[in-house]
Amino acid sequence: xxxxxxxxxxxLIPAIVVIVVLALFPVMGIPRQWxxxxxxxxxxxxxxNMWNLLAGYSGLISLCPAAFIGLAGYTMTVMTWLGLPYYTxxxxxxxxxALFAVLISIPVFRLKGIYFAIGTLVVPExxxxxxxxxxxxGDVIYGRGAGYTVKGVSAVTQAQLYWFAFxxxxxxxxxxxxxxxxxxxxxxxxxxxxxxxxxxxxINVFNLKLGxxxxxxFVTGLAGTIFYIYQGYIEPASAFSIRWLITIMLATVIGGExxxxxxxxxxxxxxxxxxxxxxxxxxxxxxxxxxxxxxxxLAPRGIIGTLRKxxxxxxxxxxxxxx
Amino acid sequence: xxxxxxxxxxxxxxxLSLVFGVVKEINIAHGDLVILGSYFGYVAMSVIGIDPILSxxxxxxxMFGFGFVLQKYILNRAFKISMDATLIIxxxxxxxxxxxxxxxxSPMSRGLTTSYALSSVTAGPIRVPLxxxxxxxxxxxxxxxxxxxxxRTYLGKAIRAAAQxxxxxxxxxxxxxxxxxxxxxxxxxFAAIAGIFLxxxxxxxxxxxxxxxxxxxxxxxLGGMGSILGTFIGGIAFGLAQTLxxxxxxxxxxxxxxxxxxxxxxxxxxRGIFGR
Numbered sequence: 001x002x003x004x005x006x007x008x009x010x011x012l013i014p015a016i017v018v019i020v021v022l023a024l025f026p027v028m029g030i031p032r033q034w035x036x037x038x039x040x041x042x043x044x045x046x047x048x049n050m051w052n053l054l055a056g057y058s059g060l061i062s063l064c065p066a067a068f069i070g071l072a073g074y075t076m077t078v079m080t081w082l083g084l085p086y087y088t089x090x091x092x093x094x095x096x097x098a099l100f101a102v103l104i105s106i107p108v109f110r111l112k113g114i115y116f117a118i119g120t121l122v123v124p125e126x127x128x129x130x131x132x133x134x135x136x137x138g139d140v141i142y143g144r145g146a147g148y149t150v151k152g153v154s155a156v157t158q159a160q161l162y163w164f165a166f167x168x169x170x171x172x173x174x175x176x177x178x179x180x181x182x183x184x185x186x187x188x189x190x191x192x193x194x195x196x197x198x199x200x201x202x203i204n205v206f207n208l209k210l211g212x213x214x215x216x217x218f219v220t221g222l223a224g225t226i227f228y229i230y231q232g233y234i235e236p237a238s239a240f241s242i243r244w245l246i247t248i249m250l251a252t253v254i255g256g257e258x259x260x261x262x263x264x265x266x267x268x269x270x271x272x273x274x275x276x277x278x279x280x281x282x283x284x285x286x287x288x289x290x291x292x293x294x295x296x297x298l299a300p301r302g303i304i305g306t307l308r309k310x311x312x313x314x315x316x317x318x319x320x321x322x323x
Numbered sequence: 324x325x326x327x328x329x330x331x332x333x334x335x336x337x338x339l340s341l342v343f344g345v346v347k348e349i350n351i352a353h354g355d356l357v358i359l360g361s362y363f364g365y366v367a368m369s370v371i372g373i374d375p376i377l378s379x380x381x382x383x384x385x386m387f388g389f390g391f392v393l394q395k396y397i398l399n400r401a402f403k404i405s406m407d408a409t410l411i412i413x414x415x416x417x418x419x420x421x422x423x424x425x426x427x428x429s430p431m432s433r434g435l436t437t438s439y440a441l442s443s444v445t446a447g448p449i450r451v452p453l454x455x456x457x458x459x460x461x462x463x464x465x466x467x468x469x470x471x472x473x474x475r476t477y478l479g480k481a482i483r484a485a486a487q488x489x490x491x492x493x494x495x496x497x498x499x500x501x502x503x504x505x506x507x508x509x510x511x512x513f514a515a516i517a518g519i520f521l522x523x524x525x526x527x528x529x530x531x532x533x534x535x536x537x538x539x540x541x542x543x544x545l546g547g548m549g550s551i552l553g554t555f556i557g558g559i560a561f562g563l564a565q566t567l568x569x570x571x572x573x574x575x576x577x578x579x580x581x582x583x584x585x586x587x588x589x590x591x592x593x594r595g596i597f598g599r
Contacts, residue, residue: 126582297400
């Protein structure tokens, strides 16, 4: 597949304007509810971008983002229990997630395709049992196993939380842009198109895939810690829940797997669905499942992938770009 | 007891292994489809009032038909899009099933508590719950049936041909799409059987499909995909691991032992004992 990267007319100016406006939202007196929507949007955006890096660009269907989110969240929480302020736990959380990705790459990278999916499916389930049986620090607060409140976050304002999520969400978009244009991204594209040819032209397939897996774990973990600062407590059943995967996968698939804009569009829709369906809690997941199956059958490349094929989109693109 | 429990795992894994070996797709919804079988037995028992094992007379054709339709109209299409699409769609089906169960039967734990499910058999010094013994017997019967079916019938031969080389089988005049649909249907018939015996052995909830899926995946990988004997031995290995794990580390840790074993098998012998 030929990859071209069109440049927008007017350079970076429109993008910068959008970013600055988004950054100023909390001080502009936007309703709190809207800040919450946007907070979740940025968190899920970072996670979906990283899932897209694996599924859309590296050919790895990862079923274990919950493992990275939960581990990072736990690292951060345990550090607050050891008396450290919450913000010192953000980076270590992500690092633990990345190290864990290196560790589990030993079993899950053995064979490609299906086996990767099996391996990554098991990992969050194992971690959930581990944290149900093992409490790293302190006494039982509530629930079974390692349920903790995150200490010292009561003073965190919504604006601060928003900026954290905003920073990670935007960073993940920029990171994707950077990765896809770097040696890693072009190598990954070569592997996706034909892994044998890629390997014979000197690309280290294993290292590139491991690289994208670790980067994805790191950023997913980062977003996970911010989410748990917002939530204020963590417990194993929800930290390692399959629901993380459902949300992230849905966002990427709706928007378009293997497209850069896909996760952005998909995450907007998923956050919208999340709040509209909240009233119908019992059937909310059924609807999400139906959407997932429907999109995959009818438009496997998602909204963006399907739009790209249409004529109006192409002429619009021609209008907006210099070429 | 672990060995007998292994029979149940083998039956659960058999349907997965069949689809895995023939259609080359990993059916992430298999665990939930097995639980669908359990709920069918539950409805047959509590609403209509027939014995769960007897209800299989209706349950097997129903599940076969469901599987046939699922593969023919949904998964065959997904299969042509890409491997990933099949995986994601199966995942979507799994989410739908779990939540439909929850909606209809509530998240409460259910069991197929018949008079014989709780009784046990004494053979010399060992007392074995009857349900476990039944699991093992059913596993052997189902496996012998599948083996003979694959060897003797036209459909069995067609399935084997399609498993070995899809394109060549197609050239030889086998309608591979149809064969895949039949294969999935048979896999679902096994899921119906597995579901009933699972319900007799363990209590189940709408989300227990996941844990049985993971064990079944471990069984299939350990046994080598598509091998009937391998599936049986893999099932026994996992039954033993879980029972021994529960014995040495406490009941709470027995699932942990089984799950960790899946990862270890993937790391050490990814092609399985009988894998090609």
